[in-house]
Amino acid sequence: MLSEAFVLELHKRLFGSVWKWAGTFRRTEKNIGVDPIQVAIQLRQLLDDAKYWVEHGTYSPKELAARFHHKLVFIHPFPNGNGRHARIMADAVLTKLLNEPAIDWAGGYRLEAMNKRRDQYIAALRAADGHDISDLLEFVGA
Template identity: 60%
Template sequence: MSDPLFEEDDASTPLTAEEREGLIPSYITLRRELNEAEQANILEAEQWAFTRKRDVLDERFLTNLHKRMFGRVWRWAGKFRLTERNVGVDPYRIATDLRQLLDDCRYWIEHGTYPADEIGARFHHRLVYIHPFPNGNGRHARLATDLLLVALGQSRFSWGRTNLVNSGETRRAYVAALRAADGRDIWPLLEFVRS
């Protein structure tokens, strides 16, 4: 039986039954209502994150950012996922792979390995690839990447200049760019992030 609240597309991360029970607002019965509640929570988190200096390359900060982005909507916000997904590393690898990403990113910055936009694109791709949380990984990774860019003295990415949750064509281009990066071709993602 289909559940219209939790219908997924081919690029979405499906939630387990237990994770679905973590929905906090009882009034939400439609996907549109869920999207609106999450977006309001995300806007509060953005305001919190951009009004202070943050160490984006810190695991505690990243988990706290996810909690601030989704904590009014989901009980599991800010907690690493415990189950397999259609994307992402095995759950037991999340903490290790995340630590490796943060160390790599610090190295890239300290040694000028890549220009700032490429550091941002590579950081974003790997964070999405790890897929640390039950859901909201793309939105979390986009905000974390924008915070990293600002910390590097750069402007935020434009991310296709649209809300990727609701835009089919732009979302498909974003997912295609991420999949190209999975195959070690970062250039489509670099083009997309400033499009």
């Protein structure tokens, strides 16, 4: 599951009927995300890190999932669908690799809509961009 092939396949299965480019990496700059030429390299690094974290119990399961989710959306591998894809990836790691329950991302709200939960989510990701993970840990209930 912690492989480039799985990451691409999940995006393709989620969005393949909507976008013909689903399951292929971003090739243009966006205001969020690393330089497109860095996407595959940084994703490889993240997947290697995540494998190490899982094998060595570096973090609690929820903290691992939160850190993994943030890094994945920070890389922003795809032109669109990054948030939804990376939330499902984090839940897949929790439920399939760690035998833990999934994160309650929406917390009773509609996370895709504009509301207070969505604002907290984006603010917590921004804080994590600045290397403060604490709000995101609180958000996921770690």
